[in-house]
Amino acid sequence: MSASSFPPVALFDLDGTLLDTAPDFVVTANAMRQARGMEALTEERLRPVVSKGARAMLAATFPHMAESERHALVPEFLDVYQSLIGRHARLFDGVADMLQALERAGSRWGIVTNKPEYLARLILPQLGWEQRCAVLIGGDTLAERKPHPLPLQVAAQRIGAAAHRCVYVGDDERDIQAARAAAMPSIAALWGYRPESDDPVLWQADVMAATPAALLEPAAWPATAS
Incomplete structure (x- = not known):
């Protein structure tokens, strides 16, 4: 790929990369x-861990509980979230x-x-993405999930492209680890959800992008092998 063209295929994480879902999860947690008769959490408490998944959000929601107690609440958390999915979320x-x-290119x-595939698929029609999104792999679609490379490898296969011809964009270290293991160029989305303790420089993504607007130019994307 030359610096004057976008990659043939761009694959994205969802929460914290394409979609700001934190407001939905704050309503769910609260x-x-x-x-349980508890005071409301602020968005600032939950937002940094949204990309870490339901268990991390439950840890922030119920820090006084034992891990086993919180794990038992995952189904309830997902059910509540499903009942309001997309109501407060917005594109970055x-x-x-x-x-x-x-698409123009x-x-x-x-x-x-x-995110579980059934929940991710509920979001597509809300955004008009059913026909635009060429492939969707959820956290339970396959036997492995990120940071394992399998989801990225299968996504590339389903879209009909070699992994090295794709670029993966994500806001969590697991995203970059998965891309590296799949031999797929990567972009760290710095606009997403990240605890202060996370240093994205250490993730060693091929590119770090401060905003989605920074990716409007083909030259901002990492080169893919021909």
């Missing part, structure tokens, strides 16, 4: 806290323009997320 600024730029794009 519904569970309210049911610049994502719509970025996806349009890829003839590139295809898809989603590889650790």
Whole structure:
């Protein structure tokens, strides 16, 4: 790929990369806290760990509970979230323009997320993405999930491209680890969810992007092997 063209295929994480889902999860967490007579959490408490998944969000929601108690609450957490999914979520600024730029250039794009597939699929029609998203792999689609490379490898296969012809964009270290293990160039999405203790420089992504708008130019993307 030359610096004047986008990658043939762009694969994205969902929560914290394409979609700001933190507001939905804050409402979910606070519904569970309210049911137990607890005060509401602020978004600032939950936001940094959204990309870490349900267990990490439950740890922030119920820090006083034992890990085994919190693990037992995962089904309830997902049920509450499903009941309001997408109601408060929104695209990150610049994502719509970025996806349009890829499509105009003839590139295809898809989603590889650790969110359960059934929940991710509920979001697609809300955004008008059913036909636009070329592949969707969820955290329970396969036997492995990120940081294992299998989800990225299968996404590439399903879209009909070699892994090294794709670029993966994500806001968590697991995203970059999965891409590296799949021999897929990667972009660290610095606009996503990240605890202060996480240093994205240490992830060793091929590119770090401050905003989705930074990816409107083909030259901002890492080169893919021909």
